[in-house]
Amino acid sequence: MVFDMLTHEKIFRKVINLVTVIVLYILLLAIIIGVFNVFQNIGLVWLKKGGFSQVVYSVLTIFVLIDFFKAFADYQVHERIRLTYVTDATILIVLREITVLIYGHEFENETLLVFAALILVLGIVRAIAVKFPPFECPGSVSESCEDDRAN
Numbered sequence: 581m582v583f584d585m586l587t588h589e590k591i592f593r594k595v596i597n598l599v600t601v602i603v604l605y606i607l608l609l610a611i612i613i614g615v616f617n618v619f620q621n622i623g624l625v626w627l628k629k630g631g632f633s634q635v636v637y638s639v640l641t642i643f644v645l646i647d648f649f650k651a652f653a654d655y656q657v658h659e660r661i662r663l664t665y666v667t668d669a670t671i672l673i674v675l676r677e678i679t680v681l682i683y684g685h686e687f688e689n690e691t692l693l694v695f696a697a698l699i700l701v702l703g704i705v706r707a708i709a710v711k712f713p714p715f716e717c718p719g720s721v722s723e724s725c726e727d728d729r730a731n
Contacts, residue, residue: 600656607649614642633683640676644669663709671702 621635647669655661678695681687 597656600652604649604652604656607645607652611642611645611649614638614645618642631683633679636679636683637676640672640679644672644676647672660714664706667702667706667709671699671706674699674702 618635618638621638625632625635647665651661651665651669654665674695678687678692681691
């Protein structure tokens with residue numbers, strides 16, 4: 581009797597829901613720890629014992645975590661991953677790495693050109709994703725829209 585009520589789809593949805601909630605709490609904890617790390621680094625810069633580059637790196641890391649948090653929270657509600665959140669996070673990761681290279685004076689022109697090309701491509705992908713959003717179903721989020729698109 582109890583097993584008749586549990587389908588593979590219901591089990592799958594419950595497991596995915598549990599995993600996304602756990603990841604959201606982990607990301608929230610990481611954001612909070614990151615903010616404390618930024619304040620610690622700002623204190624070191626103020627005392628002239630640390631570098632400003634670490635503050636910038638920490639802040640960019642927090643922005644990456646925030647974009648991942650938004651992606652998981654959006655998935656929790658809409659059961660899909662928005663391309664704009666993923667491209668935003670990837671652009672921030674690339675910018676963070678460029679910042680590390682520039683502040684560390686460990687870069688070559690070719691490396692910066694490759695990163696610039698990557699940011700350009702990601703920017704184009706993001707612009708296309710904003711210009712042409714996916715089809716929205718009126719009504720339930722979890723139902724398929726394939727029949728609605730044909731009409």
